[in-house]
Amino acid sequence: MAIYLKELANKSSKFTFPSMPNDGIDIQARTSYQNYEFIRKGIFGFPSGMDKQTIKWSGYFFGKSRKKQTRLNKNWIAPKTCITKILKWQQDGTPLNLIVSDTNINADVTISSFTYKPFGGHGDYSYTIEFLPYYELKIYTTKELGVEKKAKKKKTDNRSNKKKGSSTTTKQKKKTYTIKSGDTLWGISTKYYGSGNKWQTIYKANKNTIEAAAKKHGYGSSNGGNWIFPGTTLTIP
Numbered sequence: 001m002a003i004y005l006k007e008l009a010n011k012s013s014k015f016t017f018p019s020m021p022n023d024g025i026d027i028q029a030r031t032s033y034q035n036y037e038f039i040r041k042g043i044f045g046f047p048s049g050m051d052k053q054t055i056k057w058s059g060y061f062f063g064k065s066r067k068k069q070t071r072l073n074k075n076w077i078a079p080k081t082c083i084t085k086i087l088k089w090q091q092d093g094t095p096l097n098l099i100v101s102d103t104n105i106n107a108d109v110t111i112s113s114f115t116y117k118p119f120g121g122h123g124d125y126s127y128t129i130e131f132l133p134y135y136e137l138k139i140y141t142t143k144e145l146g147v148e149k150k151a152k153k154k155k156t157d158n159r160s161n162k163k164k165g166s167s168t169t170t171k172q173k174k175k176t177y178t179i180k181s182g183d184t185l186w187g188i189s190t191k192y193y194g195s196g197n198k199w200q201t202i203y204k205a206n207k208n209t210i211e212a213a214a215k216k217h218g219y220g221s222s223n224g225g226n227w228i229f230p231g232t233t234l235t236i237p
Contacts, residue, residue, distance in 0.1 A: 001102045008095040008108060008134075011218045015085055018077045021057035025100065029053040053182060055098065055109065056130040061116075063123020079125040083116055086129065090114050095134045097217065099227065106227050108134040108181040133181050175236035185225050192236050199225065205237040 003017040061079035068076075089096060090111040098109045109131035116127035177188060185203055186196035203210060203225035213232040214222040222228065 001100065004097075004099045004101075005089075006097045006099075006218065007089075008097055014218075015082075017059070018075070018082070019059055019062065021059045024057065025103075025105070026056045027053065027105075028056070052132055053107075054112070054130060054132060055105065055107070056113075056128070058126070058128040061125045061127060063125075065122045066124065079123065083125065083127070086111065086114055095136070096131075097229075098131060101223075104184045104186070104226065106184075106229070107131075108230055110134045135181065177234050177236055179228050179230050179232045179234065181230045183228060183230070185228060188234070188236075201237055202234060206234045209234065 001020060003020070004014060005017075006014040061082045062076070063079060064076070088094075093110055096109055096111070097107075099106050111129065112132040113130040114127065116125050118125050175192070177192070179188075185199035189199040189202055190196045209232060210222045210225060210228060213229045214220070214227055217229050219227060
């Protein structure tokens with residue numbers, strides 16, 4: 001298992017945490033509630049969707065004298081180098097892609113909290129880091145969306161149909177789904193089929209697309225569909 005961070009806008013700027021978290025990774029997903037007050041009944045809360053998911057863990061950056069620690073993943077990185085890079089990302093509000101190998105964690109995030117402090121006599125630092133989902137906000141004009149053209153075309157088509165006195169039939173479009181941050185093929189399968197067991201069916205139908213997206217994000221493969229990336233459009237068979 002390894003934890004990777006990459007800048008969304010600059011894939012060459014990346015960071016691999018030199019050691020794993022102390023007690024695993026804490027993921028919190030809470031339900032949002034809309035509260036209503038009823039006369040003589042009190043206040044009742046009704047679920048109104050999901051609140052933002054948080055990802056959090058605590059760990060250590062080991063000093064130079066402990067660079068051969070068995071808990072280190074690959075190469076040792078100086079604690080101050082780790083801290084400087086993470087602080088800059090936090091201060092700049094840099095959108096990042098967080099991936100934890102051997103898990104379903106693959107999300108676009110920003111760093112919402114990062115605390116650290118030195119301890120012991122070996123140059124070690126303890127730290128706690130927390131992430132929130134990142135969603136790109138795009139605002140389009142009606143012209144950019146083509147709404148005006150569609151409206152005009154619809155009017156033209158309606159007029160044409162009335163003149164011809166015929167009705168038009170439209171072919172059933174294929175179902176498509178655009179991957180969002182935090183999605184997994186298991187979850188998408190559950191959304192469309194009521195069960196996650198058909199995730200491999202979705203993967204096989206979109207294998208070329210999924211693998212191309214993985215390579216675009218700097219990975220050799222999607223690890224059999226375990227790593228999927230926001231913005232990728234899938235065909236639901």
